[in-house]
Amino acid sequence: MTSYMYGSILLGGTTGCVSFVLNYGHLLSSLLSLEFLLLMVYWWLSSSMVYVGKDFIFMLFYxxxxxxxxxxxxxxxxxxxxxxxxxxxxxxxxxxC
Structure with missing residues (x-):
């Protein structure tokens, strides 16, 4: 189960990076791909915090x-x-400017 989850997080992060590089000239697309990357980081943090058993205060701050x-x-x-x-x-x- 965890290998599928981390694989999908890695695939989503790679997709977000490729989307950011390809749509660099358009500001709205760049912002959306950066928000998608932040979503992948949050997903990775939440999945790793659940397995470690740490506080969720850091996730709320994030x-x-x-x-x-x-x-x-x-x-x-x-x-x-x-x-x-x-x-x-x-x-x-x-x-x-």
Missing amino acids: LVMWCSSGSLGLCLLISSVRTHGDDYIKSYTSLG
């Missing part, structure tokens, strides 16, 4: 940080769309 980083990413996306008109990373220049 969830709080995860939610705040997601909301910060969405706020940055909204502000960049309002100022630049699109969410393509390659269209931003250092002179225009």
